[in-house]
Amino acid sequence: MSGMYIHSASAFTGESNTDINFLKNELSRYTPENFRRVNKFILLSLLGARQCIHQRTLEADTAVYLTTEHGNLGETADVLDEIYAARSLPKPFGFINTMSSTAAFYLARNLGIRGRNITVSSQHLSFERGLELLKVDFAGGTERSALIGGVDEASLSRTALEKKADRGWRMVDGSGWLYIKPEKEGACGAFTEIRSFRDGHSCMNWISKREISPMDVISFGALIDDSEAAALREALRPAAEFDYLRDYGYSGSATACGVSLFVMLFHKKTLLHINRDQRGNYAVMELKRY
Amino acid sequence: MKRRAFITGKAMICSLGDSLEEIVDAVRHKRIRLEHIPFDLARLSYTKPYYLINSNERDKLDNRSEEYFYDVLFSAVSRALLDAGLNSAEIKDMHVFFGSTSMDVPVFEGNHRKTSATVSGMFLQSSYGYGKIAGAIVEKFGIGGNCYSFATACTSSANAFLYAAAMIEERHIERALVVGYDLFNNLGFYGFEALKSIAASEYRPFDRTRDGLILGEACGAVVLEGGRRKAGDFMHLGGANICDTYSVASHDEEGSAVAETMNRALRQAEINPEEIYAVKAHATGTENNDRTECAAMRVTFGNNLPPVTCIKPFIGHTVGACGVNELILFTESVKAGFIPSTPGFREVDEELNLTPLTENREAGEGVFMLNYFGFGGNCTTLILSNKDNKG
Numbered sequence: 022m023s024g025m026y027i028h029s030a031s032a033f034t035g036e037s038n039t040d041i042n043f044l045k046n047e048l049s050r051y052t053p054e055n056f057r058r059v060n061k062f063i064l065l066s067l068l069g070a071r072q073c074i075h076q077r078t079l080e081a082d083t084a085v086y087l088t089t090e091h092g093n094l095g096e097t098a099d100v101l102d103e104i105y106a107a108r109s110l111p112k113p114f115g116f117i118n119t120m121s122s123t124a125a126f127y128l129a130r131n132l133g134i135r136g137r138n139i140t141v142s143s144q145h146l147s148f149e150r151g152l153e154l155l156k157v158d159f160a161g162g163t164e165r166s167a168l169i170g171g172v173d174e175a176s177l178s179r180t181a182l183e184k185k186a187d188r189g190w191r192m193v194d195g196s197g198w199l200y201i202k203p204e205k206e207g208a209c210g211a212f213t214e215i216r217s218f219r220d221g222h223s224c225m226n227w228i229s230k231r232e233i234s235p236m237d238v239i240s241f242g243a244l245i246d247d248s249e250a251a252a253l254r255e256a257l258r259p260a261a262e263f264d265y266l267r268d269y270g271y272s273g274s275a276t277a278c279g280v281s282l283f284v285m286l287f288h289k290k291t292l293l294h295i296n297r298d299q300r301g302n303y304a305v306m307e308l309k310r311y
Numbered sequence: 312m313k314r315r316a317f318i319t320g321k322a323m324i325c326s327l328g329d330s331l332e333e334i335v336d337a338v339r340h341k342r343i344r345l346e347h348i349p350f351d352l353a354r355l356s357y358t359k360p361y362y363l364i365n366s367n368e369r370d371k372l373d374n375r376s377e378e379y380f381y382d383v384l385f386s387a388v389s390r391a392l393l394d395a396g397l398n399s400a401e402i403k404d405m406h407v408f409f410g411s412t413s414m415d416v417p418v419f420e421g422n423h424r425k426t427s428a429t430v431s432g433m434f435l436q437s438s439y440g441y442g443k444i445a446g447a448i449v450e451k452f453g454i455g456g457n458c459y460s461f462a463t464a465c466t467s468s469a470n471a472f473l474y475a476a477a478m479i480e481e482r483h484i485e486r487a488l489v490v491g492y493d494l495f496n497n498l499g500f501y502g503f504e505a506l507k508s509i510a511a512s513e514y515r516p517f518d519r520t521r522d523g524l525i526l527g528e529a530c531g532a533v534v535l536e537g538g539r540r541k542a543g544d545f546m547h548l549g550g551a552n553i554c555d556t557y558s559v560a561s562h563d564e565e566g567s568a569v570a571e572t573m574n575r576a577l578r579q580a581e582i583n584p585e586e587i588y589a590v591k592a593h594a595t596g597t598e599n600n601d602r603t604e605c606a607a608m609r610v611t612f613g614n615n616l617p618p619v620t621c622i623k624p625f626i627g628h629t630v631g632a633c634g635v636n637e638l639i640l641f642t643e644s645v646k647a648g649f650i651p652s653t654p655g656f657r658e659v660d661e662e663l664n665l666t667p668l669t670e671n672r673e674a675g676e677g678v679f680m681l682n683y684f685g686f687g688g689n690c691t692t693l694i695l696s697n698k699d700n701k702g
Binding site for chain 2: 089094099109113119135136142157163300
């Protein structure tokens with residue numbers, strides 16, 4: 022795999038009722054810009070990414086890959102209420118901000134970067150699919166540095182309700198980000214595998230045939246159920262498991278937060294993260310923390 | 312080693328119809344179907360034009376439902392797969408790249424008519440997220456690959472196309488289905504009216520008297536593969552996407568970011584500006600877009616501007632779906648031997664000093680530039696060719 026080196030990481034998880042003013046105050050620790058006409062989704066994106074970058078200077082061509090399950094769910098609902106309940110035309114900036122790509126725009130503008138700017142989603146595997154886009158851009162030489170993140174508001178969406186009912190996780194706002202470059206120098210970790218499988222059997226087959234390399238920690242995405250997790254533990258026999266969903270809560274972008282938290286919390290360890298979607302497509306990421 | 316990505320199958324549904332022959336014939340003869348829709352919900356007493364799919368009783372806005380939404384989608388996809396001549400193993404092998412601005416908002420708005428629940432309540436509690444529609448496609452057609460749903464406003468399906476092509480070129484995948492789909496929804500119709508962006512009666516991009524955009528709805532699907540199936544299949548030569556950080560709602564009128572996007576796409580395609588046979592402009596007909604785009608074309612092409620055409624006067628601004636739908640309409644017209652004219656254009660704007668094609672122009676083989684821009688500063692350019700010897 023061509024180099025995907027992690028140069029910094031951050032994860033912000035907030036309680037579901039996190040106030041916009043709290044987010045603005047937090048954000049003011051990282052940037053003097055006063056953001057007006059922005060909503061919670063945009064602020065979450067800015068806060069997570071600014072925490073990731075902190076005092077680094079980015080190249081002007083740095084790309085942004087914003088992955089999300091639900092995007093601007095809250096503001097979209099508000100604008101629908103303006104039209105259907107208040108029976109009026111929506112506020113112009115409210116309407117513009119229903120387009121979730123505005124979050125990646127505000128981030129690019131705040132950071133002074135104008136590389137690729139992509140907002141992408143894929144049910145339950147949004148972060149993994151975003152990494153695949155980044156991988157193809159690095160492989161083709163289109164991009165030389167990138168911020169990739171997963172952002173979702175805590176929501177009462179159908180998916181979230183079903184998951185919460187199933188597993189008892191608390192619902193959080195989530196914004197997890199990684200700064201990635203193809204160069205190793207200065208990196209704190211690296212993705213060594215990003216793979217997709219069309220079913221659990223091929224995933225398990227790859228895992229069982231995989232060359233035994235030191236693998237310390239495993240973690241599972243939200244749709245890996247208890248019996249599957251048990252089978253994977255048995256096959257992999259890891260030294261530890263990082264249950265970020267139990268410890269830090271669930272959002273549509275929990276995977277991005279989980280991977281970022283691993284980079285922040287575990288040093289000199291290797292993580293294998295296994296995830297799946299509702300169709301039974303699997304995605305595996307392996308990353309080494311230096 | 313890199314290879315090219317070829318468009319081997321296409322289908323679309325729009326205000327002009329649902330067969331490519333019918334649509335291209337309408338474009339050739341400048342036949343346009345424009346409806347007027349009132350703003351009843353906001354108790355406003357006027358109407359605004361819209362390019363509506365409206366060929367039978369089921370298409371009427373009041374009759375639309377979730378079933379209708381997916382019928383339109385599945386119809387376009389199944390015909391694109393058929394057009395490419397894919398067998399079931401090849402279909403199973405595909406990956407889906409989907410682009411839209413409104414995603415499944417029309418479903419919630421349609422369901423609202425049958426229940427007392429609020430639209431926002433249904434949306435908040437029933438949404439399966441942006442990936443739902445691509446998920447429905449793979450389930451319906453037995454596609455086994457990955458799904459990527461792009462939400463980059465009006466460049467959504469252009470970016471979906473850009474990445475599908477890149478993944479084929481880098482040999483990450485063998486074939487892709489790229490879909491651009493936006494159906495009428497009040498969120499968009501009332502939203503653009505709130506921005507005062509909707510024209511009063513006629514679409515006139517680049518015209519001195521232009522007064523805004525006219526929205527439209529469409530579903531387009533293309534199949535992309537690593538090899539040509541038929542003579543004349545278009546190939547992707549290159550493309551680019553960058554962010555113009557000037558403003559969330561408009562682009563820098565000097566056109567520097569837009570020109571940079573065009574130039575990056577040309578460099579990636581290894582094409583000089585003078586090799587471009589024609590440009591499909593984004594041409595929303597808004598003051599800012601047309602000014603920016605003209606400035607950018609001057610930066611990129613200097614005084615040797617190739618013929619410029621605007622597709623939106625035929626099918627409307629189909630927002631996130633315009634990437635794929637304008638690509639289909641443009642390439643099918645070229646395949647039929649002409650570059651479409653720009654209906655509605657009458658008077659040169661001296662500030663822009665640009666006259667798009669006002670009559671169809673004969674076309675054969677060539678290299679073409681397709682431009683797309685959107686809210687959030689998103690700029691995307693695609694370079695396509697139907698030359699046999701390039702690739």
